[in-house]
Amino acid sequence: MRWIRHKLSQRWQRWINARIPPATQHELNLKSIFIFPSVFGWGYLVMCVCLFLLGTNYQNNLMLFLCYFLVALMLVNLFISYQNMAALRVTAEPIRSVYAGQPATLILELSAQNASRRVASGLLNAHWLSDPTVVHNDLDDSQWQLRLPYFTEQRGLKTLPRVTLFSNYPLGLFRCWSHLDFNQTLVIYPALIPAPVRLDSISGEGDSPSEQPGYDDFYALRDYQVGEPLQRVAWKHVAKGGDWVSKAFSQQQSESGYLQLATDTEVETALSQLAYQIDSLTDKSVQFGVRLPDKDVPPSSGSDHRHACLSLLAAYPRQKGGHA
């Protein structure tokens, strides 16, 4: 039973990947939109059948006409519903990485495919294919950004599942939907666990780690240069009405080294501690590299460097038998 379900799901995945290939931008069209009467639509049809029976049994032409009119209305609705959905273009913004346990947010920009044509109306709903929690968006209320939260548990590189977009506009008789893959990989950093910074010097490869005290010793104030990190601005000075000056630190460039995975703790904890150290070093604009048993990142600083380091941690192979 389970095997059959697995097989079926695999087949479905292949089929949908061929039909709606992954892309950061989707223009909804005949190929990507599915449409079927909603539960309410079926109820409506049953009601039409009841009206037909009533009209026939009472030989009442007006009742029959009402019945046919409602059926015709449903037919017209099929096209209105589809057209509304087919006017949409959905673009995903690159997803921002998060720490494990924090929610990531996929931001979808909605726009009209054709500027001269009418834009879509009504409520547009979205949920992850695997998760029925729905996010609503009212297109008539100029909500052109759909924010879909994704809950994370473990560190890792996660290919985001397909997003189901659906709309019951205009009368709820039809459900118009699409399963879109925005080709996004979410990097989930290890959760942070506070730990003291242990930076190995570049030269001393294999040496015992040496403490690097004093790298944040205050040295002098100098004029603020545009582009310098704001955290180094001497706010107290600025607040008193003085010029923008920034604090200079001794040993700022002097010390640089590698962060390494602690061997005495469990791997996941060690990775989390390492993540914490990376963050605190980045905050202090210290140059550092990260060395893991399989890969390393050469010393540097800045937010891109931080992302590279943390991504390295996220991608670190999970230990067999180890728990998260």
Add this chain to the structure above:
Amino acid sequence: MSPPRLPIAGHTASLTIAVLFALITLSLAEPALIWIMLLAGCAVMVRVALYLGWYHSAPSVRTINLLAVLCAIALAWFGMSLGLLLSMVNLLIMACALKLMIMTRRKDFLQLFTAMLFLIGCGFIFAQSISALTMYLVLLGLALLSLLSAFAPSLALARQLRLLGLMFVQAAPIAVMLFLVMPQLSPLWKMPTAKSTSTGLSEQVTPGDIASLSQSSELAFTVSFDDALPSVAQRYWRALTLEDFDGKTWSVSQIRRDLRSQYRNQNREFSPSVSGVALRYQVIAEPTGQRWLYGIDIAQPDGQSNERLIWKSHDYQLIAREPLMSKRAYRLVSYPEAPLNSGHSRFDKTLNLRTPDTGNPKTQALASNMRQRYDSDAKYARAIMQRFADPSYRYTLEPDPMQMDPVDMFLFDKRSGFCSHYASAMAYLLRLGNIPARMVTGYHGGEEISPNVFTVRQYDAHAWVEAWLGERGWVRFDPTSVVAPARLEYGLQRALEESGETLDGSAFDGLYQSSGFIELRRFFANVDYLWSRWVLGFDANAQRDLFKKLLGELSASRLAALFVGVVVLISILLALYFLPDWRRQHLPDHLKLYLQAADAVSAYAGIERNTQPAQRYFHRVEGELPDSARDNFSKLTEAFIAASYQQSPSKERARRMKHWLRSLKRVLGKTKNDKSA
């Protein structure tokens, strides 16, 4: 799915459906019980209060369940006297009212909407006029509006209405086509019918009891003759034959009823011999809740389907198989010159000679006195008619009540009454004179609303006498014709004028009589008739006629082709509605004008604009253009940019742009010609 729980305060869709419910309940005021309507009113008030935020939570389900049980018990109690159909309608309204009170989830809302549609459908059981259809279409629009605002809550009302209007316009032709070609089936099973308050004629006539006859101008039926019209003297529409007289009341004889059902079981239908001129016509009878039909003697159903629906009784009466719960159209052929001498003369004679033993002594004496003077039956009958010609007899709609020995009192004391007084007295006198006689009720006359089409109204109701005169069979005598000849020739109104009475005196009498108003009334009567005939009366026969007209002959392959054709037609319609290329693109004026200018320039200069911004394109081409053209194109470009990005486009600017475009085109055309020359 939009939120499964509905917002309560300020939720427009909920309020709209509450208003809709109130309107539907009002439109069903006739079948609905008064307390059910009050309940519905309460439910609507609850919704309004919730909308305005006076309360913050709907009544609890427990409360409503209790209420539902109580209401159900009450309805079961009342339902016994209501009949199944009305009970069901009331039950539906009640359920909707209760649901409306506890509507908190989207599911409730959708269920309620579906029930509303069904209630609208039920409304057509009770009203089928054009105005009813219009009203219910408006209500349907309101229902769809509430549904639309549930699925597109912030769409502006104007756009919601426009969308709905568009949907209605698009759906209507498809619905009409479906209506015309979908097979008109005969009833699948018997439905409960409403016990209606019967209007018009009744199966009992007690002339002495009625102080004043109802003067309703309600429509009784409409007739359209195929070609030949009956003369005024022939326009006696028989409905009922009353053969039982107890001294006061004429009624349909129980013996006759028993005989009828016996014959019906044996399937022995009356088939009188007919001769003479035949009149063919269609009657559209208004609902009466009864089974008798109207026809000019001797009437027979025309065509097989009518034969199936109508039973001919041996007293020349036509009886429908089903009570007339809604308008019913049927076709008849009448032979007004044929004598009514078929049937069981022996049985008929015995039945129509029965008189009560006691009562009305003066009349009995008069009858025996007259019988001695006139030995022939025909002379005796004529003598009675002669007696009524005496000026002391008066025609009135407001006679004094005559309780004791009513015929005596009428003939000798009061001497005033309306048709049934005279008919009753005459038939009684005939029976006393040993001539079989009976009272016939029905309608006489009618108003011609358009050529060959007559409306007959309730105030045309009439009663007359039939006497069996040997060979000639049943002969019609109408004593009213000698008392008030105008009644028969010109109708009730004239007759009353002559006797100094008016019909339902009202301040609008003058208006009512003015020719303009009469024209208007005729027009509406005609519209109503056409509606009844072509829309309400569209049945399997009419459908077959339509197909015959379209296809020539009805073969299976042609019918199949017709259905395929309709499907293709609907697809073409849908393609016209929705194929994007066909629709005119709604470009704003300034964009259209600019694009035209850019086309002209690119054709002249040979430089395509493609997707370049307007300003950049201008700089690309300005060197190629002659001075005045460059000036115009520059102005156009500037105006276009201003209209697109700075201000909302105005009419004035569009007008100026048009002017520049014209001169631009002129200059470019001229220069090009010069160059080529």
